[in-house]
Amino acid sequence: MAYFKSEDEVYEFIGKLFENLAEDDELGPKFRKANTIVQYQYSNPKSQITVRMLDGEDGKVDLGPTEMEPEVVMTMEADTAHRFWLGKVNVTVALARGQMKAKGPVAKILKLVPLVKPVFPRYRAQLEEAGRTDLLEAA
Amino acid sequence: MATEEELIDARQMSGFKPFYQFQSPTRVIVGRDLISGLGFEFAKEGATRVLIITDEVIHGTGLIDKARAGVEDGGLEVAGVYDQVPQDSDSPVVKAAAAAAHEHGADSILAVGGGSVMDTAKASNVIFRYGGEPRDWEGYYGLPRANDGLGRPEELAPLACVPTTCGTGSEVSFAAVIKDRAEHIKFQIGDLPLYPRLAVLDPESTRTLPPQIAAATGMDAMTHAIEGIVSSEWSPHGDAFALQALRILRDNLQRAVEHPDDDDARGNMLIAANLAIQPTHTGAIGIAHSLSHPCGAHYNVPHGVANAINLPWVIEYNAAAGEDIAAKYRDINELLGLEVGGDGAAVGHTLAEYVRSTVRSLGLPTRLSEVGVPEAGIPQLVEGAIGDGCTLVNPVEPTEEDFAELYRKAL
Numbered sequence: 369m370a371y372f373k374s375e376d377e378v379y380e381f382i383g384k385l386f387e388n389l390a391e392d393d394e395l396g397p398k399f400r401k402a403n404t405i406v407q408y409q410y411s412n413p414k415s416q417i418t419v420r421m422l423d424g425e426d427g428k429v430d431l432g433p434t435e436m437e438p439e440v441v442m443t444m445e446a447d448t449a450h451r452f453w454l455g456k457v458n459v460t461v462a463l464a465r466g467q468m469k470a471k472g473p474v475a476k477i478l479k480l481v482p483l484v485k486p487v488f489p490r491y492r493a494q495l496e497e498a499g500r501t502d503l504l505e506a507a
Numbered sequence: 508m509a510t511e512e513e514l515i516d517a518r519q520m521s522g523f524k525p526f527y528q529f530q531s532p533t534r535v536i537v538g539r540d541l542i543s544g545l546g547f548e549f550a551k552e553g554a555t556r557v558l559i560i561t562d563e564v565i566h567g568t569g570l571i572d573k574a575r576a577g578v579e580d581g582g583l584e585v586a587g588v589y590d591q592v593p594q595d596s597d598s599p600v601v602k603a604a605a606a607a608a609h610e611h612g613a614d615s616i617l618a619v620g621g622g623s624v625m626d627t628a629k630a631s632n633v634i635f636r637y638g639g640e641p642r643d644w645e646g647y648y649g650l651p652r653a654n655d656g657l658g659r660p661e662e663l664a665p666l667a668c669v670p671t672t673c674g675t676g677s678e679v680s681f682a683a684v685i686k687d688r689a690e691h692i693k694f695q696i697g698d699l700p701l702y703p704r705l706a707v708l709d710p711e712s713t714r715t716l717p718p719q720i721a722a723a724t725g726m727d728a729m730t731h732a733i734e735g736i737v738s739s740e741w742s743p744h745g746d747a748f749a750l751q752a753l754r755i756l757r758d759n760l761q762r763a764v765e766h767p768d769d770d771d772a773r774g775n776m777l778i779a780a781n782l783a784i785q786p787t788h789t790g791a792i793g794i795a796h797s798l799s800h801p802c803g804a805h806y807n808v809p810h811g812v813a814n815a816i817n818l819p820w821v822i823e824y825n826a827a828a829g830e831d832i833a834a835k836y837r838d839i840n841e842l843l844g845l846e847v848g849g850d851g852a853a854v855g856h857t858l859a860e861y862v863r864s865t866v867r868s869l870g871l872p873t874r875l876s877e878v879g880v881p882e883a884g885i886p887q888l889v890e891g892a893i894g895d896g897c898t899l900v901n902p903v904e905p906t907e908e909d910f911a912e913l914y915r916k917a918l
Contacts, residue, residue, distance in 0.1 A: 460739075460740055460899055461528075461740075463647050463790075464790055465526075466648050469646070469647070469648045470647050470649070471645070472645055473645060473694060474645070474647065474896065475692075475694075475896060478894060478895070479895075479898075482904060
């Protein structure tokens with residue numbers, strides 16, 4: 369059963385997380401060192417988030433259609449993305465199982481993986497603030 | 508019947524991993540005179556018109572003539588030979604090899620050569636089937652699949668490999684590493700259809716292998732095995748292959764380098780390299796590779812040479828991080844007949860010294876500065892290492908400063 373009921377819910381939570389990160393004084397500059405534009409293509413529900421992380425430029429997040437041209441495309445179920453931001457997904461395992469697919473210079477994204485740990489509690493806090501205990505209890 | 512003490516001392520697997528995935532779909536045939544039977548074996552994989560991909564050095568040894576005869580003897584046709592693969596395969600070469608396959612009307616590919624040749628063949632197989640640029644296919648599990656992308660991947664043309672080094676193990680791996688010379692990076696295309704259908708291990712294929720290359724590629728195999736055992740993505744399946752690879756390396760690497768006419772030693776080294784890569788099928792590898800990849804990309808350091816230099820420092824770094832990691836190095840020391848006592852730092856140092864001693868006795872460089880890596884290059888190398896996928900599966904999570912320190916030590 370999908371955690372998110374609609375595309376809008378994906379943007380309300382995961383999209384909002386990316387937007388907050390783009391503006392974060394501490395983490396934003398670190399993520400922008402990836403120097404790439406990555407697009408997350410989710411299914412179930414079908415949705416898309418494109419994130420510009422270019423060194424020296426402001427971060428930009430497009431929820432849904434975008435004119436940005438991504439360099440890296442990550443494909444996964446929205447549930448996998450949700451569980452990832454709860455700290456419950458091992459990227460290496462997910463790639464091996466095909467739960468995540470990665471197209472493009474994946475190294476640019478993989479070097480961000482060690483940076484995401486501080487983000488996990490922020491996502492949980494975001495869900496708590498929204499009263500979404502159902503999403504917090506995802507397996 | 509084992510005593511209670513013997514049972515307690517037996518190596519126990521620590522815990523039960525919640526998930527790992529292991530696969531090894533390539534048919535491997537091992538023995539003598541297999542090159543003369545290449546056509547017979549490759550026909551079983553669906554080949555009829557074969558493009559041979561190799562390099563000029565191998566082509567000049569006469570091995571390709573033997574391979575051609577073997578293919579034709581089995582009733583297959585040799586559609587053509589492409590021999591322009593350089594030391595590090597790059598995008599234009601991959602495209603040219605794919606174009607050659609089309610021009611010659613090939614329906615299958617036979618790679619005869621080292622890691623670069625085999626990786627060229629794998630990547631060109633993707634371009635041969637789907638077109639485009641190699642960078643278009645960069646990534647993991649991105650090839651077209653049935654059922655709207657969720658099902659079984661579509662097959663590529665039959666690919667067989669005859670490795671002539673020992674080695675990368677590319678003849679049984681699912682990834683191709685290609686150089687982008689313009690950007691000074693190495694990128695990977697990894698997906699299930701890239702697995703060769705057939706790997707042929709015949710000591711005849713390494714008869715003319717220069718001892719220095721045998722030494723370097725042998726150290727690459729040793730690095731695969733050791734990193735595979737200690738990686739966060741270790742598995743019992745991977746360990747089975749890696750530990751046996753180390754036994755064979757222990758008994759044959761020196762022999763094969765010092766006595767190149769020893770067919771048995773060379774044959775065993777082919778097996779060792781083939782076994783050693785297998786842990787990577789669960790993603791088990793580590794930061795010796797993370798350190799080495801940028802050395803190759805920026806300074807053309809041969810991969811096995813870079814691994815031989817970087818591995819001992821990585822062993823010491825990892826082993827000192829905790830007893831759970833040190834325990835795995837302790838197992839390796841036991842297998843190699845080394846001292847197993849002491850704390851993690853001691854265990855790591857013992858194994859590292861064994862590796863250094865082996866590298867010296869093989870006549871390989873022992874310092875990155877000997878192979879053209881400057882201290883001023885460290886920041887650029889660190890940037891490459893920290894973003895390398897191998898870093899994610901190291902048992903210890905290194906910082907940029909950790910990488911810089913490892914490079915400084917290796918210089």
